[in-house]
Amino acid sequence: MNATALTPAIQAHQLSKGYGRTQALAPLDLIVPRGAIFALVGHNGAGKTTLIKLLMNILQPSSGHADVLGESSATLTGESFTRIGYVSENQELPEWMTVQGLLDFLRPFYPTWDDRTLIQQLDLPLDRKLKHLSRGMRMKAALASVLAFRPSLILMDEPFSGLDPLVRDELIEALLDRMQDPSAEALGEPTTILISSHDLAEIESFATHIGFLHQGKLLFAEPMASLNARFREVTVTLAPHDATQPQAAQTQGPRPESWLLPESAPSVFRFVHIHADTEPLEEQVRTYLPSATTIESEPMTLRAIFLALAKSGRTPADPSGSSARETKSRKGGR
Amino acid sequence: MVQPAHILRKDAQHLWPELTLHTVLLIAFAWVVPLGWPPHQPTSFLFQILPAFLHLLLPILWLVIVSRLVHDESLVGDQQFWLTRPYTWTSLLASKLLFLAAFIFLPFLLMQCYLLFHAGLHPLAAIPGLLLNLLYLILICFLPFLVLAAVTSTFPRLALSMISGLIYLIVLALLFAYFTSGQTPPPQALPILATVYAVFSVAVLLFQYARRRILYARVALVALPLVVAFLLLLLPSDQLFRQAYPLASGSPQVSFDSNPAAQEPQRGKLFLTNDKVLVNLPIALSGQPTNTLLEGRAVTFTIDSVGGNSQHYTAPWQSGGLNERVLTLALPEDVLHRFGDQSVRIHVTFAAERLARGTAQTVTLADHFTAPSGGVCFMASEAGNAVCRYAVKDPPITQYMGGYSTVPCFEASDAPNFRPVGSGGINSGPELFFLDPVVQVSVAVSNPQSNRQNQVNTFLCSGIQLSFTQLHSEAKLRFELDVPSVQLSHYVARVPQMPMPMAPQE
Numbered sequence: 119m120n121a122t123a124l125t126p127a128i129q130a131h132q133l134s135k136g137y138g139r140t141q142a143l144a145p146l147d148l149i150v151p152r153g154a155i156f157a158l159v160g161h162n163g164a165g166k167t168t169l170i171k172l173l174m175n176i177l178q179p180s181s182g183h184a185d186v187l188g189e190s191s192a193t194l195t196g197e198s199f200t201r202i203g204y205v206s207e208n209q210e211l212p213e214w215m216t217v218q219g220l221l222d223f224l225r226p227f228y229p230t231w232d233d234r235t236l237i238q239q240l241d242l243p244l245d246r247k248l249k250h251l252s253r254g255m256r257m258k259a260a261l262a263s264v265l266a267f268r269p270s271l272i273l274m275d276e277p278f279s280g281l282d283p284l285v286r287d288e289l290i291e292a293l294l295d296r297m298q299d300p301s302a303e304a305l306g307e308p309t310t311i312l313i314s315s316h317d318l319a320e321i322e323s324f325a326t327h328i329g330f331l332h333q334g335k336l337l338f339a340e341p342m343a344s345l346n347a348r349f350r351e352v353t354v355t356l357a358p359h360d361a362t363q364p365q366a367a368q369t370q371g372p373r374p375e376s377w378l379l380p381e382s383a384p385s386v387f388r389f390v391h392i393h394a395d396t397e398p399l400e401e402q403v404r405t406y407l408p409s410a411t412t413i414e415s416e417p418m419t420l421r422a423i424f425l426a427l428a429k430s431g432r433t434p435a436d437p438s439g440s441s442a443r444e445t446k447s448r449k450g451g452r
Numbered sequence: 453m454v455q456p457a458h459i460l461r462k463d464a465q466h467l468w469p470e471l472t473l474h475t476v477l478l479i480a481f482a483w484v485v486p487l488g489w490p491p492h493q494p495t496s497f498l499f500q501i502l503p504a505f506l507h508l509l510l511p512i513l514w515l516v517i518v519s520r521l522v523h524d525e526s527l528v529g530d531q532q533f534w535l536t537r538p539y540t541w542t543s544l545l546a547s548k549l550l551f552l553a554a555f556i557f558l559p560f561l562l563m564q565c566y567l568l569f570h571a572g573l574h575p576l577a578a579i580p581g582l583l584l585n586l587l588y589l590i591l592i593c594f595l596p597f598l599v600l601a602a603v604t605s606t607f608p609r610l611a612l613s614m615i616s617g618l619i620y621l622i623v624l625a626l627l628f629a630y631f632t633s634g635q636t637p638p639p640q641a642l643p644i645l646a647t648v649y650a651v652f653s654v655a656v657l658l659f660q661y662a663r664r665r666i667l668y669a670r671v672a673l674v675a676l677p678l679v680v681a682f683l684l685l686l687l688p689s690d691q692l693f694r695q696a697y698p699l700a701s702g703s704p705q706v707s708f709d710s711n712p713a714a715q716e717p718q719r720g721k722l723f724l725t726n727d728k729v730l731v732n733l734p735i736a737l738s739g740q741p742t743n744t745l746l747e748g749r750a751v752t753f754t755i756d757s758v759g760g761n762s763q764h765y766t767a768p769w770q771s772g773g774l775n776e777r778v779l780t781l782a783l784p785e786d787v788l789h790r791f792g793d794q795s796v797r798i799h800v801t802f803a804a805e806r807l808a809r810g811t812a813q814t815v816t817l818a819d820h821f822t823a824p825s826g827g828v829c830f831m832a833s834e835a836g837n838a839v840c841r842y843a844v845k846d847p848p849i850t851q852y853m854g855g856y857s858t859v860p861c862f863e864a865s866d867a868p869n870f871r872p873v874g875s876g877g878i879n880s881g882p883e884l885f886f887l888d889p890v891v892q893v894s895v896a897v898s899n900p901q902s903n904r905q906n907q908v909n910t911f912l913c914s915g916i917q918l919s920f921t922q923l924h925s926e927a928k929l930r931f932e933l934d935v936p937s938v939q940l941s942h943y944v945a946r947v948p949q950m951p952m953p954m955a956p957q958e
Contacts, residue, residue, distance in 0.1 A: 171530055174535075174536055176530045176535050176536070177530055195540070195541070196538050196539060196540040196541075197538060197540075198538075199536055199537055199538045199539075200538045202536070203536075204536035206531070208531050209531055209532075209533055210529075210531045210532050210533055211533050212466075212524075212533060214466055219465075223458075223462055224537070226454065226455075226458050227455070227458075227537060227538045227539075228538065
């Protein structure tokens with residue numbers, strides 16, 4: 119393993135961006151390992167685009183710094199962009215060019231350019247001007263213009279927004295093909311992808327890491343497997359004779375902090391467990407609900423996890439169980 | 453070099469409609485402008501206004517092209533495609549400058565060469581002048597266009613910035629003129645301020661391309677005219693004038709002419725110019741070398757009251773001053789009234805340029821003839837004068853003298869025996885940039901005895917001999933003149949009183 123493989127693809131420390139009194143991005147720390155497909159999720163206006171633009175040196179940070187492929191993001195320019203690709207839904211492309219013209223124009227800028235397979239794979243209409251392309255086709259052309267130079271890092275800002283499922287699948291397939299490119303692995307520099315989206319379902323299938331931005335704050339960033347392992351939707355069936363008793367009478371002691379959104383019905387108790395991988399689920403349930411008869415624990419979709427977090431206002435990485443709102447107020451009070 | 457050339461090729465592909473239009477305009481310019489050269493008189497109204505229209509249209513098209521060129525890789529905004537591509541700012545800027553050089557400046561120079569050739573002048577001999585003209589054009593026209601395009605994202609914003617900038621400059625100039633009323637800047641001011649402007653503008657352009665800090669660049673641009681204005685105010689004017697015009701030692705000597713006959717008439721209203729009264733001090737020049745003459749450039753003076761109440765006035769450096777045998781001093785009307793009829797002491801410092809007459813060169817007028825300094829001339833018989841064409845700039849100051857006919861040439865049967873002698877002159881104008889490189893100078897003589905009552909027609913015809921004498925700057929000199937006691941009111945210029953018309957009797 120060489121030195122580049124050891125350093126993260128992206129490493130940000132207390133990176134923030136403000137516009138006057140408006141804090142677009144609160145100071146955040148972030149590490150994106152090499153070879154990861156890092157999904158940056160959050161609602162519109164959460165700060166995803168700002169973060170990506172800071173990493174690409176399109177915007178200058180108000181504080182903090184970030185290293186991208188081992189280079190300070192503030193100095194990224196010229197040569198650096200032969201290793202870093204950027205695709206955005208809002209990017210202004212040279213609309214007057216044809217697809218072929220765009221690829222021909224870009225080719226001499228990159229020593230590693232190869233667009234032969236991409237044109238076929240993405241079925242690009244080479245003789246059409248970019249301004250005459252549909253949104254999906256434009257995004258395909260933009261992606262082709264990035265994948266063609268085999269970048270070590272690809273940053274994508276809402277690339278799938280508003281695309282039909284077919285085009286979306288084509289783009290994802292092209293991306294994943296790029297991830298499995300043996301030539302990149304042979305060079306010891308696996309491709310890293312950072313992709314922002316507010317559509318959770320589309321990224322769930324291929325993201326390896328996930329970060330959640332909410333109102334300019336990075337609530338958490340961790341591997342997908344870890345997130346999936348931690349979150350469980352738990353359904354507890356209670357003994358029938360207890361069904362006539364009020365709920366309060368069925369529980370003993372304080373409810374564990376790692377249980378979110380508790381719902382109780384006469385014979386059923388449901389909740390979301392955010393540390394199901396580390397805490398003894400059955401023991402906790404038996405202690406808190408002595409009348410429990412069966413305990414069912416189901417994995418959750420990304421969408422379900424985020425809905426649960428949004429409803430409860432908690433951050434899943436917060437072991438103390440304190441709410442996101444509390445965290446916010448603590449930071450604001452400094 | 454590969455990257456600039458690559459971007460240049462892309463820009464040429466993109467902007468071919470604008471470049472085609474530019475070529476068409478240059479061709480139209482080269483075709484239309486000579487139609488307005490003397491002795492041609494365009495008969496159609498269209499051809500009368502077309503040259504002026506093209507003079508306006510060409511800079512507007514340049515503004516559009518610069519906008520399209522720079523905004524193709526806009527430096528303003530955060531959604532541009534090129535920001536995340538391996539462009540280097542030096543390559544990007546170099547490609548834009550190369551584009552202008554290849555597709556704007558070169559065709560423009562070629563068009564100017566064609567016009568010179570068409571005018572009968574030698575284009576190659578004028579290349580240094582054309583390049584200097586191009587430099588002025590770049591500094592005055594293209595540099596502001598480029599800098600403003602670098603801090604805007606679209607043509608409408610650029611155009612709005614241009615208009616706002618012009619209004620800002622006009623307001624600033626008016627304020628400056630108000631606070632420095634009548635003051636003439638020292639001769640070094642223009643090069644100093646032009647250098648400050650050019651260096652500052654280029655620095656903003658480079659900074660913007662290198663760092664893309666819009667706010668800083670815009671603030672710097674707004675500050676630039678203020679910096680220039682403050683510099684102009686802070687320049688040690690007196691010191692610079694004295695440095696540029698060393699004190700004249702020996703001859704010629706200047707003295708006050710106290711002859712009462714040289715005083716101004718005492719009747720009539722004060723002659724005011726720019727709210728100032730003019731004091732014409734008669735002087736006598738002695739010991740002036742032959743074949744030289746003095747041209748006044750600037751003057752400053754102090755006035756002190758002699759005797760009782762101590763009054764003092766110091767005038768700023770003002771233009772002109774010396775006019776043949778008179779030193780003209782402009783001072784505010786209230787200053788004149790302050791000193792009233794009392795005797796005052798005036799100390800005048802004036803800067804002048806001594807011009808030396810060269811060897812006279814006699815030219816016999818013909819349908820086509822050549823004049824000194826490469827002038828290509830021809831007779832404009834109907835107008836009764838000759839027209840000389842020069843490449844790029846006016847010739848040096850020239851005096852000429854020769855015969856003339858008192859009747860139109862086609863009626864003059866006594867040629868070539870033109871007896872009367874007339875004279876005229878060509879004044880060298882300031883060097884500014886221009887689109888038409890052919891300078892037209894009219895050569896006409898007038899009779900020195902001709903006046904309102906006794907007007908004499910003068911016509912230049914083929915066969916007449918004119919003697920051209922060019923004047924060259926020999927030295928810049930400063931003179932000090934002290935007049936210990938004089939009454940200002942005796943030398944104040946007045947509007948002569950006209951006799952009152954008699955009222956008709958009923």
